[in-house]
Amino acid sequence: MMRRRTTLLTGCTALVLALGATACGGGPVSAGGGDKALDGQTVTVAGVWSGSEQKNFQKVLDAFTEKTGAKTQFVSTGDNVSTVVGSKIEGGNAPDVVMVPQVGVLQQFAKKGWLKPLPPAAQKTITADYAPVWKKYGSVDGTLYGLYFKAAHKSTVWYSPEAFTQAGVKPPKSYDELLKAGHTVSDSGLAAFAVAGQDGWTLTDWFENIYLSQAGPEKYDALAAHKLKWSDPSVVEALTTLGKLFKDKQLIAGGQKEALNTDFPGSVEKVFGPKAEAGMVYEGDFVAGVAHDQFGKAIGKDANFFPFPAVGGGTAPVVSGGDAAVVLKDAKNAKAGMKLLEYLATPEAAAVWAKAGGFLSPNKKLDLAQYGDDVTRATAKSLVDAGDTVRFDMSDQAPAAFGGTKGTGEWKLLQDFLRDPSDPKATAAKLEAAAAKAYQD
Numbered sequence: 001m002m003r004r005r006t007t008l009l010t011g012c013t014a015l016v017l018a019l020g021a022t023a024c025g026g027g028p029v030s031a032g033g034g035d036k037a038l039d040g041q042t043v044t045v046a047g048v049w050s051g052s053e054q055k056n057f058q059k060v061l062d063a064f065t066e067k068t069g070a071k072t073q074f075v076s077t078g079d080n081v082s083t084v085v086g087s088k089i090e091g092g093n094a095p096d097v098v099m100v101p102q103v104g105v106l107q108q109f110a111k112k113g114w115l116k117p118l119p120p121a122a123q124k125t126i127t128a129d130y131a132p133v134w135k136k137y138g139s140v141d142g143t144l145y146g147l148y149f150k151a152a153h154k155s156t157v158w159y160s161p162e163a164f165t166q167a168g169v170k171p172p173k174s175y176d177e178l179l180k181a182g183h184t185v186s187d188s189g190l191a192a193f194a195v196a197g198q199d200g201w202t203l204t205d206w207f208e209n210i211y212l213s214q215a216g217p218e219k220y221d222a223l224a225a226h227k228l229k230w231s232d233p234s235v236v237e238a239l240t241t242l243g244k245l246f247k248d249k250q251l252i253a254g255g256q257k258e259a260l261n262t263d264f265p266g267s268v269e270k271v272f273g274p275k276a277e278a279g280m281v282y283e284g285d286f287v288a289g290v291a292h293d294q295f296g297k298a299i300g301k302d303a304n305f306f307p308f309p310a311v312g313g314g315t316a317p318v319v320s321g322g323d324a325a326v327v328l329k330d331a332k333n334a335k336a337g338m339k340l341l342e343y344l345a346t347p348e349a350a351a352v353w354a355k356a357g358g359f360l361s362p363n364k365k366l367d368l369a370q371y372g373d374d375v376t377r378a379t380a381k382s383l384v385d386a387g388d389t390v391r392f393d394m395s396d397q398a399p400a401a402f403g404g405t406k407g408t409g410e411w412k413l414l415q416d417f418l419r420d421p422s423d424p425k426a427t428a429a430k431l432e433a434a435a436a437k438a439y440q441d
Contacts, residue, residue: 044333060353110140152393153383159271191277231429
């Protein structure tokens with residue numbers, strides 16, 4: 001499973017996707033007759049999506065064609081958006097629009113001078129219909145470049161209602177209650193948690209939720225920008241809190257060793273597969289896609305979620321991810337690209353994918369009734385209601401060398417911490433050393 005941090009797969013959408021760098025054109029789509037402002041023009045869009053996500057985004061592009069007459073072509077980049085787009089720019093074949101999956105990549109593109117600022121109409125819509133935090137994450141040095149069309153809710157803990165009923169526990173409201181409920185589940189015959197330690201990104205998500213709740217949004221922002229060192233006492237405290245879970249063999253299915261050999265899909269299987277080994281798995285709302293599509297679980301009945309609980313005296317965290325639409329400066333058809341962004345900023349565009357499933361929108365004007373099931377409506381409402389307290393995935397804001405590379409940086413150091421959580425202070429020092437190097441490079 002590659003690092004699809006922003007993937008939202010709920011309801012009947014597929015999870016395990018092939019990420020090939022293939023060009024898949026939407027092709028000429030009937031404009032439906034009548035005069036169209038962009039008749040005869042083609043907008044090229046690049047993004048990480050493939051499989052069912054790409055098909056559902058194509059429905060949005062097709063709706064844009066119906067509205068404007070512009071044809072569309074989608075190019076799937078795989079996870080290496082920066083590399084693929086960079087090579088296309090150098091080759092004189094830049095796409096018009098890129099769906100950027102990480103804040104760090106958006107900032108990189110802007111600093112390289114690759115992006116055009118958003119048009120006034122799109123800026124006005126974002127200011128009116130989105131929480132200010134989404135405008136912040138789409139801006140670089142005060143200029144708004146990115147429109148967040150698709151979002152992820154990464155503060156959801158998924159559980160087996162059957163396991164909770166058997167153990168006699170209810171969804172907890174605090175981290176301490178979470179561990180207590182975990183012990184009760186364990187006493188009833190199942191491990192509490194399946195942890196996907198083989199995928200380092202899942203461990204960063206654990207840390208980020210704990211840190212945001214325990215340390216608060218100001219320190220979270222400072223740490224994300226490396227204005228606060230990873231050796232700070234607040235980081236040590238969050239690691240200590242996380243370590244309570246990691247070192248408790250009663251709480252983790254198979255203990256630390258098995259957790260380090262379990263990838264993300266495998267962690268979901270341990271809870272919702274044919275032979276349950278655990279009662280809970282923490283990850284984003286895309287867990288539902290695996291539970292439903294791979295194991296036939298009815299979402300809301302056989303598989304449900306509760307919000308990641310508050311830690312200490314903090315508030316419950318809402319950590320998000322998302323894909324931002326940007327227009328490239330070297331685009332051959334920047335005008336039509338800007339029209340696409342103006343369309344993507346509307347609830348009309350968001351509703352197309354919302355009906356198809358596997359999607360959340362940060363747009364406050366999107367009617368929740370457009371979502372296909374109650375669980376998705378609940379996660380979407382939680383995301384929108386969080387407003388300006390939403391914080392973007394911290395590791396996605398960091399340089400890739402620290403926050404997004406397998407076998408190095410934060411991913412590896414948190415895997416080492418899962419293996420041996422006995423010295424949070426030493427781990428914090430190693431994280432700071434790795435971060436200092438990455439942010440300097």
